[in-house]
Amino acid sequence: MTLGRPREFDVDAALDRALHVFWRKGYEGTSMTDLTDAMGITKPSLYAAFGNKEELFRKALDRYVDGPGSYYQAGLQKPTAREVVEHILYGAADAMSDPSNPGCLAVQGALCCGDAAETIKQELAARRGKTEEDLRDRLSRAVTEGDLPSGSHAGDLARYVSAILQGMAVQAASGAPRDQLRKLADMALRNWPPV
Amino acid sequence: MTLGRPREFDVDAALDRALHVFWRKGYEGTSMTDLTDAMGITKPSLYAAFGNKEELFRKALDRYVDGPGSYYQAGLQKPTAREVVEHILYGAADAMSDPSNPGCLAVQGALCCGDAAETIKQELAARRGKTEEDLRDRLSRAVTEGDLPSGSHAGDLARYVSAILQGMAVQAASGAPRDQLRKLADMALRNWPPV
DNA sequence: AGACTTATCTACCGCTCGGTAGAAATCTCT
DNA sequence: AGAGATTTCTACCGAGCGGTAGATAAGTCT
Structure with a gap:
């Protein structure tokens, strides 16, 4: 098997x-x-192995979700709502404050852009x-299981946590250090759920 | 006075x-x-009137701060901390959800970028x-005036409100409607201050 | 050995980027 | 009327963009 000349680099x-x-410079800036x-x-x-710039970005994004961004899916599997949100918020604080790659690819990859990158922007919005x-x-x-108050609006709560995460991403992109992001998580959790 | 041929357009x-x-496409995407x-x-x-692309952006940014973004400075002058934060959060929800210009220029203008736009990115981070x-x-x-609990950490509270605003900006950039952003403001205010 | 398949390289494509030269046009001054 | 200042226009600049052609190299098959 594996006909032809073997690839010389590790895909x-x-x-x-x-x-x-892409994480540091964004789609358009790269x-x-x-x-x-x-x-x-x-x-x-590059073109032979990955298609074109857009396909390469999508593959990088998949790798991001399964790698540095995997705290999110992992958090969803925690047993209680509080543990879920805790894991996600602190996981994000850690992942986003790596100084060599600050912020979140899904936020800063193409938050807004020129016409050429429009499809990437939409892809990222869809993923978020x-x-x-x-x-x-x-x-x-969690509401049906009773570990959130029965009146809770899950959609609103999810949007609220998302907003905190996205705010964290923006501050991380500005260079906010890890403990500052963690403090943000603290505050969001201090009154959780925000009724 | 005013020598020379008169300018034919309104600066x-x-x-x-x-x-x-710039608001819709970002600095790099424009x-x-x-x-x-x-x-x-x-x-x-354009070059005669505004310098170059970078100077034009800075002038547009000044105009943004004094125009669509003026709810922020206006909010700071409210008499109590709660009114300040209320005015800013709801002002932001309204300003960011104009469908023809969603989001916030200071966030999405250059959250991350290539080397050429690095100075703009830093300028925006500094403004934020x-x-x-x-x-x-x-x-x-407000803490010294007694309308926030005396143990409150003003820096943390400001970062928290900033995070909500920035999260709002990201969601607005994804097309979130006005009432969703307002609901975000509601939730952030429901337990204010978050002790 | 030789056919076949695939990866690698140099050199190049057309296009758009931000920015400008230089001449003509339009104003105010003397 | 004419000198001087400023804006406007067309046409262009070098550089970098994303992407590719075509030859060559390095493997596996029969």
């Missing part, structure tokens, strides 16, 4: 490099030269919407 | 158009052609930092 490692460039420099390969190799829905569904379950 | 109106383009098309002038006229400081100082005064 996963290269994708990882690409992810970190040039193909930025990518090839960081990945250590030439443009034709999806994660919020996942949290909403989890909190909704 | 303030043109700056307003430029502001709205091209000079986008700007000249929207402003109804040619490139040399400044507005947070203004709020902190106002809340600090």
Whole structure:
């Protein structure tokens, strides 16, 4: 099997490099030269292995969700609503405050952009919407299970937590240190649920 | 006075158009052609009147702060901490949910970017930092005036409100409608101060 | 060995980017 | 009327953009 000349670089490692460039510079701010420099390969190799810039970004985004962003899905599986939200908020505070890659790719990858990047912007908005829905569904379950007050509006609570996370992402992008983000999580949790 | 050929366009109106383009597309996502098309002038006229792209952005940003973003400074002058935060949160919810210009220029103008826009990114981060400081100082005064509990940490509270505002901005950029942003303000206020 | 398949490289494509040169037009002054 | 100041226009600049052609190299198959 595996006909032809073998690839000389590690696809996963290269994708990882690409992810970190997109994370720091955003989709629009990243040039193909930025990518090839960081990945250590030439443009034709990149195109052969990953398609084009947009496909590469999507693959990097998948890798982000399963890697640095995995605290989110992990948090959803905690047994109680409070533990879910705790895990997500503190996980985010840690993940977003890595000084070499501050913030959140899903927020800063393409929050707004020129026409050429419009589809990426929409993809990211859709992903943020999806994660919020996942949290909403989890909190909704918590209401039926009784670990959230029975009057709680799961959708509102999910949007509130999302807002905190997104605010955290913006502050992290400005260079906020880890303990400041953690304090933000503290405050959001101090009166949870916010009735 | 006023030697030379008179200018044929209204500088303030043109700056307003430029502001709205930057607002929708961000600094990096906006091209000079986008700007000249929207402003109804040619490139040399733009350069003569506004310097270059970066200077134009700064002027548009000043206009933003004094115009659509003026709810913030107005809020700081309210008599009590609660009124200050109320005015800012609801003002933001309204300002950010204009469908033709969603979100907040100071957040989405250049949250992250390529090297060429680095100075703009830093300028925006500095401005966000400044507005947070203004709020902190106002809340600090509120503590001494007794309309916040005497143990309150004004810096933390200001960061918390900033995070809500920035989360609001991200959700607005994704198309969240006005009443959803208002609900976010409701929740943040429901237990204010978050002790 | 030789056909076949795939990766790698250099060199290049058309296009758009931000920005400007230089001449013509339109005003105020003397 | 004419000098001087300023704006406007068309046309252009070099650089960088995302993306590719085509030759060559390095493997696996029969």
